[in-house]
Amino acid sequence: MPCAIRRFASFERHLKNTLKKYPNSADAVEKEIASLAGAPERGFVYPGFGNLQVRKFRIALRAYRLSASTGLRLIFLYLPDKALVAPLIIYKKGTIAAEHQVKAMLLNALREILEELGD
C-alpha cells in the first residue's frame, strides 16, 4: 500500500527557493518526491530513531547535468506504522565543510514545522 505524503508549508518554501535556480528540473523533482509514496525506504537512514525513520535521499538534476552527488538533498520522515512520509527540507549540495549551515537550516525548518503543527 502506498504511503500518504504530508507536505508542510515550510517544505514548500524550501522547495520553491531551491528550484528557483533549477526551473527545468521542477517536474523531475516533483516526480521524485511523489515516488516516495511507493518506495519510502530510500537513501541513508539516520540511526537511533527506532520505528521512526529519518532518511536523506539524493536527487540528480539531469537537466543541468548534475549527478546525485552534486544535486539536491531531500531529508524526510518515514513513519512505517502510519504509512506516512513527510518531506522536511530540500536543498542543493553546496560548498564543502558547510555542515554547520546545513544543521542550522534544518533546525530552523524543523522549528517552523513544529509551529505549523501546533500543540
Place this chain on the structure above:
Amino acid sequence: MITTEMQEDAVPRFTRYLANLAAQLEYRPRLFLLTPFTVLNGERASRRAIATMREALSLCAEVCEAGHCMAAAGRRATIIRDNYARIVAAIEELPVPAFLKRRVEQSLTEWDDLVEDCAIGSDPEIRAALTDIAARL
C-alpha cells in the same frame, strides 16, 4: 552501539594513507603521486571505507538513541574529508588531467556528505525536534 575500536578497525589504513598523501602533496607536490593508478586505487579504498562506516552506522540503527556513534564517526570522517580537501586544493595547481581531478573531487563530496550526515544525526536539538514532529503527526 558502535565502539571506537570497531571504527578504528574499519578505516585505519585509508585514514593514514590519505593523511600521508595530503601531506606529501602540500609540501613536496610531485606529479607522480597522482598517477591514474594512485587516484583510482585511492577512490576504490575511499568507497570501501565509506561503505564500511555507513554499514557500521546502520548496525546501530535501532538501539543508539543518543547519536554517540554518529558523533564518533563524524570525527573520523571529518579528518578524512579535510585531508581530501587539502589534496583537491593541492592538485588544482598541478597539471593533472581533468577526469582525475573530478574523481578526487567526487570522493571529497562523498566524505563531506558523510560528515554532514553525522553532524545532523548527532545533534541533540535536531533529534529532539524530529521525535517531536513524528509524535504530532
